[in-house]
Amino acid sequence: MRDEEAAALLHHINVFGLGWVGRGRMVSSGGLLARRRLILLVAAGLALMVLVVIPVYVAYASLHPPRCISTLPEALASKGVVEFNVTSPDGVVVKGFIVNPNGVGSLVFVLMHGYTSCSTAPYIVKLAGELSSRGFPVVLFDFRGHGRSGGTTTIGPREVLDARSVVGYVSKLFPGSRIVLVGFSMGASVAIVEASSDPRVYAVVADSPYYTLARVVPRWISYATPLPSWIGSLAGLYGSLMAGVSLDFGPANVKALDKPLLVFHSSRDPLLTRSEAEAIAAKSSCGRVVEVEGAGHVEAVDKLGPARYVDAILAAITACSKTLG
Missing domain, CATH: 3.40.50.1820 (Alpha/Beta hydrolase fold, catalytic domain)
Known part of the structure; x- marks a missing residue:
């Protein structure tokens, strides 16, 4: 392998967080640990957003929709x-x-x-x-x-x-x-x-x-929003807990x-x-x-x-x- 190719490979490995820099030197264990913690924090944040924050927001909004104005023609x-x-x-x-x-x-x-x-x-x-x-x-x-x-x-x-x-x-x-x-x-x-x-x-x-309710909420969310039906299922669960009602x-x-x-x-x-x-x-x-x-x-x-x-x-x-x- 040519020196240029080896250097490129080592750089590629380093980019993906495996700890190599230059030609064979290791990153400190503290730096690697910090990087892993950051990745875990980002992953946890994304999971929280997808599994909790978005469905909870959808559930709350669904229980407080804009009101149609009742004016008799x-x-x-x-x-x-x-x-x-x-x-x-x-x-x-x-x-x-x-x-x-x-x-x-x-x-x-x-x-x-x-x-x-x-x-x-x-x-x-x-x-x-x-x-x-x-x-x-x-x-x-x-x-x-x-x-x-x-x-x-x-x-x-x-x-x-x-x-x-x-x-x-x-x-x-x-x-x-x-x-x-x-x-x-x-x-x-x-x-x-x-x-x-x-x-x-x-x-x-x-x-x-x-x-x-258990069937219609995911269908409604999928129909009325760009969100997938499984988000609707979670929203239905959170909404039922908020309202104190059964999805059955x-x-x-x-x-x-x-x-x-x-x-x-x-x-x-x-x-x-x-x-x-x-x-x-x-x-x-x-x-x-x-x-x-x-x-x-x-x-x-x-x-x-x-x-x-x-x-x-x-x-x-x-x-x-x-x-x-």
């Missing part, structure tokens, strides 16, 4: 509106509207928005407009941590308390009417869980529900639903698979899935149009009423 306000407040069992104030409070008929619809959304999101307003135009009273409200309501979101588990409080209020305001919960995304999962143990709920429409929450753990259940599944939904939608629908002996081709998450109202969407709801309820009696 004039098109709905012209139908007659009553504002209301209820207080959940854990003290959270939940605010909402009743559109067409003097509507007649045997059904009253309670619309339940999705995560990061609110009671006056476009898809809610379109559906409320169609239902109220057919004479039905329509109840809209903001879950905790959303819109005008107080509290902090838990992305489902404690939102069941909000739904139950609203159902209690509606059942007293419209005695004898059958309450139909129509939920979207988080609201859909909450609607199913609430209805499973509340006899005051007559039927459930679940548009783009999630199966469990979701329709997957509902044993049975003895009432009409209509599940809207969009073919391009990245958060809910067709098999999961079918498993959710199977919780009811009169459950069915409406597949909406070409639609993404919570896009069925826009894809079908409010009129066709409501037609599908009423047809399912009518068919199940004959089946269940």
